[in-house]
Amino acid sequence: MATKTTTPQHQVAVAGATGRMGHMLIEAIRAADDCQLAGALDVPASPAIGNDAAAFLGVASGVPVVADIRTGLARAKVLIDFTRPEGTMAHLAACRELGLHAVIGTTGFSDDQKARIAEIARDIAIVMAPNMSVGVNVTMKLLEMAAKALSTGYDIEVIESHHRHKVDAPSGTALKMGEVIAGALGRDLKECAVYAREGVTGERDPSTIGFATIRGGDIVGDHTVLFAGTGERIEITHRSASRATYAQGSLRAVRFLAGRTSGLYDMFDVLGLR
Numbered sequence: 001m002a003t004k005t006t007t008p009q010h011q012v013a014v015a016g017a018t019g020r021m022g023h024m025l026i027e028a029i030r031a032a033d034d035c036q037l038a039g040a041l042d043v044p045a046s047p048a049i050g051n052d053a054a055a056f057l058g059v060a061s062g063v064p065v066v067a068d069i070r071t072g073l074a075r076a077k078v079l080i081d082f083t084r085p086e087g088t089m090a091h092l093a094a095c096r097e098l099g100l101h102a103v104i105g106t107t108g109f110s111d112d113q114k115a116r117i118a119e120i121a122r123d124i125a126i127v128m129a130p131n132m133s134v135g136v137n138v139t140m141k142l143l144e145m146a147a148k149a150l151s152t153g154y155d156i157e158v159i160e161s162h163h164r165h166k167v168d169a170p171s172g173t174a175l176k177m178g179e180v181i182a183g184a185l186g187r188d189l190k191e192c193a194v195y196a197r198e199g200v201t202g203e204r205d206p207s208t209i210g211f212a213t214i215r216g217g218d219i220v221g222d223h224t225v226l227f228a229g230t231g232e233r234i235e236i237t238h239r240s241a242s243r244a245t246y247a248q249g250s251l252r253a254v255r256f257l258a259g260r261t262s263g264l265y266d267m268f269d270v271l272g273l274r
């Protein structure tokens with residue numbers, strides 16, 4: 001066990017405990033004085049089931065990785081979920097039954113799944129954001145300002161790069177950036193997004209927001225929004241060099257949820273950026 005200087009206030013379970021973010025979160029929870037690892041979930045087929053959740057750090061936490069959702073949540077007050085949409089939905093149903101709060105970092109939800117999450121948030125408090133890093137959320141505010149100031153004469157393209165293992169595209173962050181920009185311009189992203197170009201596409205429609213996706217190697221996560229005008233280009237870029245920022249943002253979300261009873265929040269709420 002990591003030595004805590006005070007009794008931890010936040011009893012936190014992690015879903016996707018053996019994933020890239022799961023490991024980062026377990027390390028961050030163990031290092032935080034006010035948080036205690038209280039549960040670790042993974043899929044039944046995971047070879048880590050039954051192992052100590054902190055074994056990858058070479059230490060014992062006393063918390064085993066389990067597949068049974070209710071067993072994994074039994075000692076927790078809040079769940080942090082970085083898994084896949086279908087996993088998150090199953091975990092949230094259990095959180096609602098057991099009265100746990102949830103921090104959702106998973107991306108790639110359908111509109112139906114998002115509506116269901118909003119419905120579940122009438123009963124429990126949830127923070128959901130496609131990117132938990134402070135830097136990305138501040139970048140979103142910069143984009144809002146830039147989009148308003150560059151509302152005519154500038155073509156807008158969102159370019160994102162991620163590691164070869166990422167399964168959804170465009171990234172949740174890129175889509176959120178598109179939503180923020182479209183909102184600032186009074187447009188609906190569903191009407192103006194262009195996700196692919198091939199062949200004879202015709203000239204660019206100035207009302208569109210384009211997306212380009214790069215996948216390769218171990219890129220943690222880069223996002224650039226290009227405002228291409230006549231005679232000048234503005235590029236606003238955020239680059240992640242470590243997943244630790246996502247884990248630290250998730251713990252800020254855990255602290256934000258303490259004392260709340262219900263509601264759907266995002267990182268703008270957590271960081272006071274609204």
Ligand SMILES: NC(=O)C1=CN([C@@H]2O[C@H](COP(=O)(O)OP(=O)(O)OC[C@H]3O[C@@H](n4cnc5c(N)ncnc54)[C@H](OP(=O)(O)O)[C@@H]3O)[C@@H](O)[C@H]2O)C=CC1
Nearest residue numbers: 016018019020021082083084087105106107130131132246
């Ligand atoms: N909001 C943010 O700040 C960030 C969001 N993300 C998002 O978090 C998610 C996870 O990313 P990452 O950690 O890189 O992915 P990984 O694939 O490394 O980890 C996912 C974990 O979830 C488990 N899992 C897969 N399917 C299910 C399921 N149906 N039910 C329960 N558990 C499941 C995996 O188990 P197994 O490996 O055994 O299949 C694994 O342990 C992605 O959606 C990603 O986009 C990532 C980084 C930051």
Ligand SMILES: O=C(O)C1=N[C@H](C(=O)O)C[C@H](O)C1
Nearest residue numbers: 107130131166171172173221
């Ligand atoms: O899968 C990832 O790795 C990441 N996913 C999130 C997204 O889809 O935006 C956040 C971050 O970019 C890393």
